[in-house]
Amino acid sequence: MEWYHQWESEYKTHKEEHELRTEELDECLSCELCYLIVNEPIVFKKFWDALFKFEDAIIIYNDVTIKGVLSLLSMDNSEREDTIHKGRCRDIMDRITESIRYRIQPKIKEKGLRAIILVIVRDCIERNLENEVFDRLIGNPELLEHKYILEDWDVKRRFEKFWQWYRVALEEIRAVKVKVEAIGKFKELLYEEEKIAESEEKVKELMQEITHENVEIDNVHEHHKNMVQKIIRVFIDTRGFTKEPEDSESEESPASYELENSSEEELEIIIGDKSWKFSELKRRTSSINEDQLKYIWKIGIKLMIEMDVLVTKTFIDKVQEIKEMDEEVGKRNSNM
Known part of the structure; x- marks a missing residue:
């Protein structure tokens, strides 16, 4: 988890403020003194036990963690999926992950922890599919390699955004059909993240899984080369068609739409x-x-x-x- 060291530093500073009896404390979501546990539902215990199976670095939770999980459970799954990258679900997830205390730096990335939390809430708690989830994800090669997982529903949604962009970006050439392997190739590119800039061959493989028409144009090879670069650029600019902030501590969230004039x-x-x-x-x-x-x-x-x-x-x-x-x-x- 990329933010671990910053959170740990802020927690230690906050604890010192408590010891010095500072009147106005800076907010620290992981502080067990500021956010004393009022009620600990059984459903939360189920959540915590499941989360520990995926990330054993977690050690302490507080009232923010509990209320966050209950808030997720109060949402429709469609709303959670719609706002997992930006909006209510993402905001709740961020509060949950920041409220947890970790004994060491977690092996899973922050966005990986968010994905696991969603799976636990949806599949382990609401659908009572713990065994199926554990069989599918514990030791999952993608989770081990990338430190997070991309769920199929999320990949399909992102591909729909890519497809809409791609058909327009092609200009004279028409994209008319997506072949069976296209989604898999697209998913591989999502895992590349910014390393996609070094993955031109994988981009070409994705394009090969799309049926095109009107390819008999002048300079078709130059057009193809330019499209490869356009795809790389749009993957980077849109954070894999999510506009999700990067995990890197040096990166800031992408700028929101700015309304310059009312007219x-x-x-x-x-x-x-x-x-x-x-x-x-x-x-x-x-x-x-x-x-x-x-x-x-x-x-x-x-x-x-x-x-x-x-x-x-x-x-x-x-x-x-x-x-x-x-x-x-x-x-x-x-x-x-």
Whole structure:
């Protein structure tokens, strides 16, 4: 766990403040004196025993830990999964992991601990599948190698975001079908994290698991090479399609959308080093009606497509084509 040493240092400083009877103490979620246990439900004991099987570095919990677990149990699983990377579930998870005292630095990464906590709450407690969970995860090769696990439901959700981005980013070429092995290749790339920059061959393997049309274009080899780099960049920029902060202590959370002006005409969204200004898009695409323009602008922000690409006829036609294809698929599904 990457934050262990910082938390341990803060805990020791906080304990010294207690000993000195400091009037205004800094918050320390792992302090057993500030967060005395009021009630310890049986369900929490089940949670703690299960967590210890995965991470034996845990030694002490407090009222923050207990209330956090109860809060997770009060949520629908769909809400937990929707907010596991950002939102209510993530906030609760962060409080739980920070409230626990560890005897040594845990072997599992912080995001690995979050994933295990979710599995315990959902499968061990709510579904009463302890034995199945332990058989599946204790000694799991991915958990041992990467110090965290990627669950199938999460990988599929992230792949959907990738697929939406990929179809647009291809420009002239069309991505029409995902082959069976694509999800597995995608998962391998997620585990690469920022090392994906050194994994061009794996990126190419993912692209090979996608069926493309209209590949007879000029400079197709250059296009393919550029797409490899685009994929690498988007994996890094989006933290594997989660926008989750890196585990590294030196990294800060990615910037949120910043609203520069209240007027829609002057609205500017900034994410990291990229920006999208609505008035600029409007100025550079005068032939498009405003509703289409807003749609393209939102797509650009969501998929982090640079402004210079957004204004091209190729991109605009591509967005319209995909929109029509999706609408057609939706109609067919509704008639089934």
